[in-house]
Amino acid sequence: MHQKADIPQIDYWYYIENIIKEVLQTYGYREIRTPAFEHTELFVRGIGETTDIVNKEMFTFQDRKGRSLTLRPEGTAPVVRAFLEHNMSRENPLAKLFYLGNMFRCEKPQAGRYRQFNQFGLEAIGSQSPLIDAEIIQASLEIYKKIGLADLKLIINSVGCRKCRPKYLKALKDYFRDRKELLCSDCRERYDKNPLRILDCKKKQCQKEVKNSPTIFDYLCEDCKNHFRKLREYLDSLEITYQVNPLLVRGLDYYTKTAFEIISGELGSQNAIGGGGRYDYLVEELGGKYTPSVGFAAGIERIVSTMEKQAVRIPSWEGIKVFVATVSSEDNSSALKIVKQIRENGVSAEMDFLDKSIKAQMRLANKLNVSYVLIVGQEELKEQKVTIKNMSNGQQEKVAISKILPYIKTSQEE
RNA sequence: GUGGGCGUAGCUCAGUCAGGUUAGAGCCCUGGAUUGUGGCUCCAGUGGUCAUGGGUUCAAAUCCCAUCGCUCACCCCA
Numbered sequence: 001m002h003q004k005a006d007i008p009q010i011d012y013w014y015y016i017e018n019i020i021k022e023v024l025q026t027y028g029y030r031e032i033r034t035p036a037f038e039h040t041e042l043f044v045r046g047i048g049e050t051t052d053i054v055n056k057e058m059f060t061f062q063d064r065k066g067r068s069l070t071l072r073p074e075g076t077a078p079v080v081r082a083f084l085e086h087n088m089s090r091e092n093p094l095a096k097l098f099y100l101g102n103m104f105r106c107e108k109p110q111a112g113r114y115r116q117f118n119q120f121g122l123e124a125i126g127s128q129s130p131l132i133d134a135e136i137i138q139a140s141l142e143i144y145k146k147i148g149l150a151d152l153k154l155i156i157n158s159v160g161c162r163k164c165r166p167k168y169l170k171a172l173k174d175y176f177r178d179r180k181e182l183l184c185s186d187c188r189e190r191y192d193k194n195p196l197r198i199l200d201c202k203k204k205q206c207q208k209e210v211k212n213s214p215t216i217f218d219y220l221c222e223d224c225k226n227h228f229r230k231l232r233e234y235l236d237s238l239e240i241t242y243q244v245n246p247l248l249v250r251g252l253d254y255y256t257k258t259a260f261e262i263i264s265g266e267l268g269s270q271n272a273i274g275g276g277g278r279y280d281y282l283v284e285e286l287g288g289k290y291t292p293s294v295g296f297a298a299g300i301e302r303i304v305s306t307m308e309k310q311a312v313r314i315p316s317w318e319g320i321k322v323f324v325a326t327v328s329s330e331d332n333s334s335a336l337k338i339v340k341q342i343r344e345n346g347v348s349a350e351m352d353f354l355d356k357s358i359k360a361q362m363r364l365a366n367k368l369n370v371s372y373v374l375i376v377g378q379e380e381l382k383e384q385k386v387t388i389k390n391m392s393n394g395q396q397e398k399v400a401i402s403k404i405l406p407y408i409k410t411s412q413e414e
Numbered sequence: 415g416u417g418g419g420c421g422u423a424g425c426u427c428a429g430u431c432a433g434g435u436u437a438g439a440g441c442c443c444u445g446g447a448u449u450g451u452g453g454c455u456c457c458a459g460u461g462g463u464c465a466u467g468g469g470u471u472c473a474a475a476u477c478c479c480a481u482c483g484c485u486c487a488c489c490c491c492a
Binding site: 051052053056057074103105107108109110111112113114117118119186197200201202250251252270272273274275297298299300301302303325327328357358359360361362363364365366367373375377378379387389391394396 | 415416444445446450451452453484485486487488489490491492
């Protein structure tokens with residue numbers, strides 16, 4: 001299974017994860033870690049039976065007792081499950097949680113899309129206020145900004161609620177009824193199952209028909225209209241620029257009211273770097289009481305790939321500071337002790353474990369790009385000393401073993 | 415799920431179209447250039463079931479089929 005977290009990229013991952021944790025800490029979100037798999041039913045009910053994720057993208061298997069389990073394709077449903085299972089609403093009427101972990105979708109991999117990938121996401125469970133929608137958007141944008149990504153676009157929309165969406169769906173169906181034959185085969189199916197999805201079909205023939213279709217904004221109820229208006233007001237006051245796109249429909253059924261997506265021009269075909277929205281009925285759907293909520297999720301691989309395209313600079317591994325070389329194998333235990341002493345004082349140190357000659361050890365030290373090589377030999381040990389060689393200027397001198405650390409540390413500050 | 419491209423050493427690749435001696439290069443790695451010392455240079459060396467399985471042939475990395483994997487696009491999404 002392809003996993004884009006191997007050694008050459010690990011510095012990116014550390015960097016991103018640290019920023020996520022730091023930023024979300026300041027927003028009051030607590031990390032939650034849920035299992036990599038759940039009962040299949042959770043996703044079917046949560047994400048929706050008509051979605052692509054549930055229909056064709058889940059890694060589903062049976063355990064020994066015949067129960068159907070599924071590797072999580074997304075993070076929100078598991079978080080809500082945990083929220084309910086632990087009765088978090090009793091602790092706090094508004095649960096602010098974030099997660100960071102791998103997700104699985106059974107599809108053909110391609111650029112920016114992997115069967116196992118990583119997302120971070122945040123969920124605010126328990127508030128119906130558009131204020132929290134704005135906070136979630138703000139938090140996610142701040143993370144991108146701290147990471148150093150530029151030129152990201154925020155697109156927002158409202159997809160209505162239980163009250164007004166059915167009216168809109170009916171209007172859509174009325175509109176497309178006579179034009180069904182002009183749509184692609186997928187959209188003809190969507191017409192019956194989930195007409196909203198026709199809106200973001202990328203086929204030219206469908207877009208042509210979508211152009212004059214009824215817009216959701218004519219059908220939103222007062223509550224949804226106000227919510228959207230307030231959200232825009234809050235975003236404006238935060239000086240967040242955005243585009244309203246009434247055709248933005250997300251792939252998960254649970255969204256209500258606010259839906260948003262953040263895209264990066266650099267990514268090509270898979271351009272969504274993150275997305276989210278409000279899911280007012282999900283908690284209820286999963287067996288809790290009505291608990292309006294909003295969340296966001298982003299793909300780490302896509303962040304890394306955008307960082308690479310934008311040449312974002314990150315701190316990298318500092319490497320090893322000191323190499324302790326031995327003249328012969330009889331010096332090994334002394335060297336081992338010296339290495340230990342250096343490491344205990346917080347300085348990174350390495351030695352040879354392959355019985356290399358001193359020449360080979362010097363080469364290794366050079367390859368490791370260390371600042372100092374300490375040479376341990378009988379000649380030095382007789383006087384309780386080691387030879388310290390400064391690898392940048394080649395100079396060396398004998399130093400008492402007890403003075404090694406002060407020597408290294410003071411020279412380091414120069 | 416649909417359709418392209420690819421799979422030869424740790425890495426980047428040549429060799430495949432026109433089958434034919436022990437499958438090559440660069441980088442990396444290891445060792446050496448007098449005996450306790452790096453970088454540059456020079457010399458030498460290690461390393462490959464040519465993705466896997468089957469077929470055609472006197473002969474297959476090379477042709478054919480299947481499988482697996484990777485990759486790109488579509489769908490959709492992160």
